[in-house]
Amino acid sequence: MLNLLQEMGKRGLGVFERLGRGCILFYNIIMGLHTLIPRFGLVVYQVYSVGVLSLIIIVVSGLFVGMVLGLQGYNTLVDFGAEESLGIVVALALVRELGPVVTALLFAGRAGSALTAEIGLMKATEQLSAMEMMAIDPIRRVMAPRFLAGFIAMPLLAAIFSAVGVIGGYFVAVGLVGVDEGAFWSQMQDAVDLYDDIYNGVIKSVVFGVVVTWIAIFEGSDAIPTSEGVSRATTRTVVHSALAVLGLDFVLTALMFGEI
């Protein structure tokens, strides 16, 4: 019994210790961001790496999610004769929720895991140590550009996801089940608000981008420098990112839409 308590206490302390290290890393990254101003090329390359290379999975997923939303929404709305509101359903679901959340989950799986594996392997092969000994701070040279790239890429990816999803919904609604094209677009235009819906969606995607990239970079830099350690860190990135995104989504939704 005492051993069990001891073990639980140890694990609990371990969690807080890691959280503390993560916060220190976050602080150091933020303090190192200004060094990227004269060398923005580093960030551009990372935006390509985490953003552009994630486009295919984002576009394809967005298209299918939009199409499924169109079909499911139609099935429900048709019972009430409200199938012309399908445009609203698709657009609001995507812009408010599915765009930021699903993009963040896909981003964690595609770009987050790659970031963790890359930084973890750089640690395991002593590349980070070598940089430190060359008087080059790996936090500023390696981690800060990747962090900023995630911050920039995530909202753009979420916007693309939502836009492609709306097109997917349009294909199904207008092309497949025969909703009136004019009603589809005009109702959507009427109901989607720039501040309440679009901006709040953008805020969510920015928050998710920061959190997922932070977790990915921290797990990489905190990985045990062995093959097993890096593989565990990569898994942790995906799991922790997914949990953080879903948990934060609830909190943000409650703050943004709780009063409506």
Place this chain on the structure above:
Amino acid sequence: MTDDILVKTRDLCFKRGERVIFDGVDIDIRRGSVTGIMGPSGTGKTTLLRLIGGQLFPDQGTVHVDGENVHELNHGQLYQLRQRMGMLFQNGALLTDLNVYDNVAFPLREHTNLSESLIHKLVLMKLEAVGLRGARDLMPTELSGGMARRVALARAIALDPMMIMYDEPFTGQDPISMGVLVRLIRLLNDALGLTSIIVSHDIQETLSIADEIYLLSGGKVVARGSTDELNASKSEWAQQFLKGQPDGPVPFHYSAVDYADDLLNGHPGRAQSRV
């Protein structure tokens, strides 16, 4: 007044968990010399280099490099000092997404505002010094272990440091690569006026180029001196190490409970396969 001693450790103590790595180590490394730090695996030789480089903090004691207490410097001052230190890691630690040329140019591009044409000339000079000018376009994965270390050496001298620390430079090298590295270390040290610290357990190679050697064991310096002084040393431990005898003050057996008792009363292990 410039001190003749470039690196000075005093009463250096360092623990990993409960395990004592260093227990009051005093080392003086003279400017312009090649100093060998030797000892069996696990005596913390690499840890010593990391303490000198400020990557680890001692539990007690001080490390002075060029008159500065490494562990009292702030981040900026430490990085200033490190620009004057080079370190050669055991596996080279080259940046795997850059080719040989860009690896050597990396510290120059990071720390100087030199034009690309000047950097080009400097990189070629450094690569020529290690005999790998022709390999400039290769990626690190295309290099042999010895070549990777030579590229890392070219990178370490890119900023013309005052000292270089070599972490096990001879491990796992074929005789030719080993010979090349031994010659290079001595040659570069004398030609560039460096101070070199070699951490190694390759006895003959280290003895052949080092001006002074420290033997570490059990967290302490057990012997120090030139090659001749060590060969003439009466220390049993030094003799065992230098002659590579399997048993002596360093026992063949890791400490364990009584053998017969273990066989008769010990618990059988459980089969484990995690791979």
